[in-house]
Amino acid sequence: MSTLIRHGTVADDDWQWIEGDVTQLVERMEAGERLVLPLAVWLAHRLRRDPPRVGVWLGPDDPLEALLPWLADIPLVAIRFPLFTDGRGYSLARLLRCRYGYTGELRAVSDVLVDQLAVMAQCGFDSFGLRADQPPAEALAALVGGLRSPWPVIAMP
Amino acid sequence: MYRYKQADQRLVEDRVAQFRDQMTRFLDGRLGEHEFRPLRLQNGLYVQRHAPMLRVAIPYGTLAAYQLRKLADIARRFDRGYGHFTTRSNIQFNWVRLEEAPDILAELATVQMHAIQTSGNCIRNITTDPFAAVAADELFDPRPYCEIVRQWSTLAPEFLFLPRKFKIAFAGGAEDRAAVRFHDIGAFARVADDGRIGFEIFVGGGLGRTPMVGRTIRDFLPREELLNYFEAILRVYNRHGRRDNKYKARIKILVKDLTLEGFSREVEEEWAWTRGGPGCISDATFREMEAFFARHDYAPAAADDPGYLAALAGSRAFARWVERNVSAHRELGYAVVTLSLKKTGVPPGDATAEQMDGVAELAERFSAGEIRVSHEQNLVLPHVARRDLPALWEGARALGMATPNIGLLTDLVCCPGGDFCSLANARSIPVAAAIQQRFDDLDYLFDLGPLELNMSGCVNACGHHHIGHIGILGVDKNNEEWYQVTLGGREGSQAVLGRVIGPSFAAGEIPDVIADLLEVYVDERHEGEIFIDTVERLGLDAFKARVYGGAV
Ligand code: HEM
Ligand code: SF4
Numbered sequence: 001m002s003t004l005i006r007h008g009t010v011a012d013d014d015w016q017w018i019e020g021d022v023t024q025l026v027e028r029m030e031a032g033e034r035l036v037l038p039l040a041v042w043l044a045h046r047l048r049r050d051p052p053r054v055g056v057w058l059g060p061d062d063p064l065e066a067l068l069p070w071l072a073d074i075p076l077v078a079i080r081f082p083l084f085t086d087g088r089g090y091s092l093a094r095l096l097r098c099r100y101g102y103t104g105e106l107r108a109v110s111d112v113l114v115d116q117l118a119v120m121a122q123c124g125f126d127s128f129g130l131r132a133d134q135p136p137a138e139a140l141a142a143l144v145g146g147l148r149s150p151w152p153v154i155a156m157p
Numbered sequence: 158m159y160r161y162k163q164a165d166q167r168l169v170e171d172r173v174a175q176f177r178d179q180m181t182r183f184l185d186g187r188l189g190e191h192e193f194r195p196l197r198l199q200n201g202l203y204v205q206r207h208a209p210m211l212r213v214a215i216p217y218g219t220l221a222a223y224q225l226r227k228l229a230d231i232a233r234r235f236d237r238g239y240g241h242f243t244t245r246s247n248i249q250f251n252w253v254r255l256e257e258a259p260d261i262l263a264e265l266a267t268v269q270m271h272a273i274q275t276s277g278n279c280i281r282n283i284t285t286d287p288f289a290a291v292a293a294d295e296l297f298d299p300r301p302y303c304e305i306v307r308q309w310s311t312l313a314p315e316f317l318f319l320p321r322k323f324k325i326a327f328a329g330g331a332e333d334r335a336a337v338r339f340h341d342i343g344a345f346a347r348v349a350d351d352g353r354i355g356f357e358i359f360v361g362g363g364l365g366r367t368p369m370v371g372r373t374i375r376d377f378l379p380r381e382e383l384l385n386y387f388e389a390i391l392r393v394y395n396r397h398g399r400r401d402n403k404y405k406a407r408i409k410i411l412v413k414d415l416t417l418e419g420f421s422r423e424v425e426e427e428w429a430w431t432r433g434g435p436g437c438i439s440d441a442t443f444r445e446m447e448a449f450f451a452r453h454d455y456a457p458a459a460a461d462d463p464g465y466l467a468a469l470a471g472s473r474a475f476a477r478w479v480e481r482n483v484s485a486h487r488e489l490g491y492a493v494v495t496l497s498l499k500k501t502g503v504p505p506g507d508a509t510a511e512q513m514d515g516v517a518e519l520a521e522r523f524s525a526g527e528i529r530v531s532h533e534q535n536l537v538l539p540h541v542a543r544r545d546l547p548a549l550w551e552g553a554r555a556l557g558m559a560t561p562n563i564g565l566l567t568d569l570v571c572c573p574g575g576d577f578c579s580l581a582n583a584r585s586i587p588v589a590a591a592i593q594q595r596f597d598d599l600d601y602l603f604d605l606g607p608l609e610l611n612m613s614g615c616v617n618a619c620g621h622h623h624i625g626h627i628g629i630l631g632v633d634k635n636n637e638e639w640y641q642v643t644l645g646g647r648e649g650s651q652a653v654l655g656r657v658i659g660p661s662f663a664a665g666e667i668p669d670v671i672a673d674l675l676e677v678y679v680d681e682r683h684e685g686e687i688f689i690d691t692v693e694r695l696g697l698d699a700f701k702a703r704v705y706g707g708a709v
Pocket of ligand 2: 580
């Protein structure tokens, strides 16, 4: 089971993850489930959705720009790291937070490791779906209270 | 020189503590090899053929005497008493122990040094002209800009996992002594007609297996936009650079795939968001940085000091050293001195702890405590009064660092090759030694004049073989070491890549091949024409015919 850390504490994940275009999506949305949809599905269903209950997840090369008109209503954007060494998600996070002013929950998911959490937080992530083998206590320490993580001398706005 | 502020010091100390924790978790099995690898690389730690290697950053090649002493101390306590200065103004310690790396980093932090981002797929150590601020032809000192970019790029969170390594170089103009067109980004000083300060920006240069000369992406970038613009380039690269094949992951491939125009359009679109915004560098920041590097304290010194003139007239050896190892300084009565790390038989770029301590002392006595590392793998004392040259020469001779060969054939550039590097196809150090031994007659070397020979042990090109007038590349043929020779490479403002002259050679043949090439030059040169100019005028055929006996 993957641990979720949100705003500096271990939290329950109250979102249902949707990988592809599945059946009964509309029914599930209408039944009030909180779903996180892949970008393409999210775009296809955006007219039917109830904004506060539907999140979206992006792969590293998804065109973030497609989301911009609706950004203010989206409660959760998750960015998938297929490999922890794939740094594209960092740019997506910076763009969402700094350029497009996204203020909802921004979650890193998939190959999310303890040693990258502080840097992810610096890029604007505020929740983390850890890879299953990552110890929650160490993850918390990396974010709050443990070793201070080094901070760049000149940080871009 | 720059002195760390609290934020810099805190960064390096926090980093040491963080890496110590990571190392402990690695050693007791809580952190896997695969997860640890990029972390150690971003702290300069490689695992090499015999032992781990630690690469320490010397930002833009500027060192203070107390820092060099610390490097000597580290060489003694943690290595086998020496270090290797590289073409990228880093120093490598070849025999460290993995578990001691955090202690070494802690030692470095006490003298405002670190090994952060000297490896890995991130923005690497910034390099520049070793003659910055003292060269007479310079437009302005590039180091304040290097320092600003260093501060921004060190742990810039967005750019720690790029598709591949990323190298930035600055040059202060007019001559390019930093090979800016062979970097992922090169910045070349420009002053606009209205007096504004800025840079011409080159992008997509690099050597390695696909060598390319960087191309101009902006003729003039005003200095206050440096970070905004670099961020735009890096972001386009981070998002769109190839990650499926590490041999095609450098920015040069992206630029080629998108075309320069296409790439430039993407960068302009990115930059449009930040241009003129809060990421602009303020005048106050420039003033503060310039103050760190400015030197107004040159005591008046005579260019025609009688003691110096007497030594010139009295000693041929001294005069020769002055001719090759002493360069013009912008201040009257001062000189720039290059201490040669190219003594015959010593691996190019290697210095012992005793030599490092000795150089630190010479720097304190004669060069305001400052040392530079050149990308030709020598050490430079940038502020020497001419009257001190005889005493400095004696001191350098005592250290074995006064070989009068700067810019000559035996001042060759060479990577560690198969003796240390696990990627190597062939050894390079013994071949360098054979060349130095064969051509150690000073009269002959002086007669040959300026000549750059560069050697790499594999296609990664750490020894810059593509831009040597003569380049030597180690290749593997059926598990044997062979060497391919290129001719006609050149760095600087007329940068070109050398071309292969023909089939490769066994190690033992290389000195003869070099001798053949030199013979053609000596036979064919015009009065005053240097080697590379003769090569360009004649083309390769005459050289090939001599080397291969007309068989090619
Ligand atoms: C001993 C361990 C070393 C290893 C494993 C190593 C590895 C590499 C690799 C893999 C590349 C090719 C990068 C690419 O094409 O994308 C490269 C390039 C380079 N390295 Fe090294 N290197 C080592 C030592 C050195 C040393 C000692 C120097 C300086 C003398 C150096 C300077 C450079 C330079 C200048 C390049 C070419 C830059 C470019 O690709 O444009 N490296 N190195
Ligand atoms: S050129 Fe090849 S052999 Fe030489 S240091 Fe670089 S990777 Fe190693």
